Amino acid sequence: MDVAATRAPMRLVTGLAVALVILAGLAPVLPSYVVILMTEGLIYAIAAASLDLLLGFAGLASLGHSAFFAVGAYTTAILVTRHQASFGAALAASIVLAAVASAAIAILVLRATGIYFMMITLAVSLCAWGLAYRWVSLTGGDTGIVGIPRPRVPWVGLASGTLSFYYTVLALFVVCLALYLLLIWSPFGKTLVGIRDSESRMRVLGYNVFLHKAVALVVAGAFAGLAGSLYAYYNGFVGPSAVDLAHSMQFVLMVIVGGPGTLVGPLIGAFAITFLEKMVSVFTERWVMVLAAAYVVTALWAPRGMLGLLRAAR
């Protein structure tokens, strides 16, 4: 055990703990719309962080991440509305199916690298949308699946209120966050960074690069599936727009805006973009302009995303 090595992680954990206490403590006094958006922010944060494992850590810029998010969302929607599945069962099934889908896709997409990887995952995203749209008996086609009730949570009961659902999501977010942290500090997490920095070197060091990437895709897919499941509960419905290219792009943008390869950055990015879209649109119909400006400004002046800015300011 190396004490020196734990210093930075401990600082990070302390910072995150403070942030979580604020997120938890502030909710009851905030307007309900803010809490609603925070719930959405948390769900997207789980998804964006899972994409960061690929994009930021392993250097796999996937434009098809919404496919796995959607597998989770549709799984939950179908199990809950047609088979009255419990919260736990729906979550578990969503995670497992998203991971399986991810493994299947991994075989196809991992043949490509760099910009070709981006393009082939883009193709995955387009095909997944087509499937969600056309496989009507399963997905409900363009209207999707509606009427997903809020979950019944162990020890809590029906999390139907804005606050109780928020805390449910927050609790799962904390679990995910803990797992993410363990993952990025773990030997496996380090191998992902190694692959990002130099695949050829990793190979001659004895690493099966394909396998590590595939495992990363599966793990990220599983987390995306979990986020998708919560998203289904959050909206009460799932439709093809959960799978479309714009949604995939949104995940990527959250990671880039926040700061790729930092884990914390995408969390910030997820919150920032969610609030920018849904809060600014309350005040001006030109919110798309505001979002556009935010993207351009971030790209030009915040090379390491918002987290990079925060660090620089310190």
Added chain:
Amino acid sequence: MKKHLVLALVALVAAVVLVPAAPAAEKPPIKIGFIAPKTGNFAQFGLDMLNGFKLYLSEIDYMIAGRKVELIEEDEGATPANAVTKARKLIEHDKVQLMGGLLMAAAAYAVAPVVQEAGVPLVITVAASDDLTQRKASKYLARVSLTGGEHGHVAGDYAYRKLGWRKVAVIAMDYGWGHEVTGGFQRVFEELGGQVIQKIWTPVITTDFGPYVASLKPEADGILDVVTGAASIRLIGELRKAGVLDKKKVLAAGTATDETLLTALGDTALGVLTFLPWSQALDTPENKRFVERIKQVTKKDYVGFSGAINYGAAMWIAEAIRQVGGDVENKEKFFQTLRATEIKSSPRGPIKIDKYGHIIQNIYIRRVDKVGNLYQNTVIETYPSVSQFWKYNPEEYLKQPIYSRDNPPCRHC
């Protein structure tokens, strides 16, 4: 940089917190939430919805039964998820007493349960999917727009009886509206003795209709066209270029030649027949007055369908509020009254609501003509007081599954 971002976010949050804290008058205003797309592909549609709705409110100075009306507009955005979030905001944060609007069927389906759970009346002013007021009808929901099925029924009847068609080829968009118009058409048309001999489902985003038009069966007496929006320009243009429009009549679901498309359609659409509960050329005093007023707002020659029906929706809602004396806080009474409210005359004609929450209104058969320099949808036939169940028994009707790609099946293809 960072400070600015933080400040901006703080300001946003503060604004949301502080706005409802404004001093309350003796009689607090009636709050109406309105969800319509203001960005994305349907932005213009949403803008027209709001123009129509607000035109009526401004005519009555935003006062109904002595109470001020506060309209809170929210952007439906491009996805149903957006609409749900905004509906939650309107319910929980703004505490609206009534919610209106909604363009996309998927958004309406998604929002309906949320609104239902909160017990807030929802008046859908555009979204047309049948089941919102049929198999998935809910207590607090009313719709004053239209459904695909009801329009299909009318078209089927008109095609068989008036146009004398016996064999029809259908080209329709592959989503709810296309399925339901086609389904309704096929049911009535085939029960009368006609045959649908071809159904072509086109993806919602279709850049080239060439292959579809070229594969239309030549033995069809006429074509049913259920393609809307900008794609309609392409399809009708293609039908014209391929010579189909010179040989056969095309009967199209109304929004295919919506007034907002007429300029872009130009001469290509001349002679196309459509069916819809309104036309800018509808020759009634109420409509003429409305068209004149809305033109002052939009500064355009052409007035879109969505503006007109939303104006009517606002009229109808206001009438209901008047009838309860402004007491919208009594939700049960308000909603019962809402459903019982009738308007004898609006720009599109009389409005009343059936017991499933859907509007009963006139449906007009229109033809695209050129009058002077301008195009118009000339009304050539009126189907008065059409029910969403046509002439069928509602209970029997609802036992059947909703119209879809394969229901009714294409027996003569």
Added chain:
Amino acid sequence: MEFWVNQTFNGVSYAALLFLLGGGLTLIFGVMKIVNIAHGSFYLVGGYLGVALVAATGNFYLALLGAALAVAAGGVILERVFLRAVEGDDLRQMLLTMGIALFFQDACLLVWGGDPFNLRGPAYFAQSVKLGGFTFPILRLFMIAAAGVLFVVLWWFQEKTRAGAMVRAAIDNAEMTEALGINVPILKMAVFGLGAFLAGVAGVVGSAFMGIYPGLDFEILPYAFVVVIVGGMGSLSGAFVAALVLGLLDNFGKALFPEISYFTLFAPMAIVLAFRPTGLFGRA
């Protein structure tokens, strides 16, 4: 017989549009190695400018040239002012082009409103020529001609001129090109401008064919991507072949098996990528 001739003709003319869309994007991809999300916006702006210029000048060809040049100039400025600043970081480039795309999306809505326009070409665009008993709409013939001429010119430029050789070298290996003393920054700017020019042409021609309305930018973007992906990034001939194959497949797929309409473009792409991750003509 008529069916096959008609559908082949339709397919080829659709392919022409696809080539105009994807050709510019593939050049930008090849030389600059960026995912240009704003390519659809170039198309959109080109189309709207075309509508405005036709209204102002009454001459379609003038409008075509004017709009495409304006979009090209805009592209050059964007490259110089914005993209240059984030060179070499593909994620930031993507973020930037996304921002630019959103900006133009909203700006177009603001300027031109949300009602669809139809770009009025010359009167003869609405007519057809009859040849051997078959009817060929002139607009579609024009699309084929425009794409064909542009392809031949670009191909000649790329294969036979010195500047074209530089472009080819930059596609293969940017560092080596730099070492050979070629001014790569200027080259990139020019190529980006050229790509934008092609998108502008596509916008004007496309608007005459299928109208123009908000949201079209992100509707056509996947089509442009598909052409580039299938053809292989940076390959003009690849884009040409891919457009032709996809145009015909899409057309016959839709005509013969309308059930699979959704997959006539994306399924071939998935299949090509599964066997050749770099596309038909792409080099790793």
Added chain:
Amino acid sequence: MTGHAGDGGATPAVQCEGVTRWFGGLEAVSQVSLSLAAGERRAIIGPNGAGKTTLFRLISGEMPVTAGRVRLFGRDITTTPCHRRTQLGLGRTFQITNLFPTLSVLDNLVLAALGLGRTKFSMLRPLWTYPEPRARALETLDTVGLADKRDAIVRTLSHGEQRQIEMALALLTCPRVLLLDEPTAGLSPAESALMTRAIQQLDRSITILLIEHDMDVVFDIVSRITVLHLGRFFAEGSPAEVRQDPRVQEIYFGAGEVTAC
């Protein structure tokens, strides 16, 4: 064509038989056969474009052969993936420094130390709780004399330091055969001498195949030289023999290309 070195009885450490690699229409490596006895130290030389690095890639498995066979201690590894060859005892350094630039020196070495174990798949325990790879990394760090740089980010190091880490990474994979691709490339004469000594002092049981342009380095380290020219086997012999071979001088020395750069 085949150059037999060492005694015929023992299994060769590395054996190439007619190894060939095409790039498009270009034959980068053509019909090369060579054999290294266990513990042998051999250099491959040849002018630019001789196919030296490509041959390395074919032996290490970074690139598949178009034709021919590769054996490691008698075992046919022609189709064995790169990482498996490493596990079988094949190590390699790169001509162009190939490290993990965004990681610290220590993390670079820890990654190398993890490569052969099972720990690398562990996901739920922080890396710093594993003492073994860390200890090995620190030990190696000491041997290359970079202990004081352990927390520096590799990108910020000097070229010479990066070359040392390049070597350290390869050694951490416990190679029985080591392919060194111009280990002294870009080093100052002093650094070059240090590197040469370090290679000389490697465990004698490690078989070494060396690409090097600096003839002084070559003569200090190896006992035999194979010359490649235009992708083909050209000559082989002791350093003295090769130096005196007029044909080699013609293609190589004669051109005056070889200097202590």
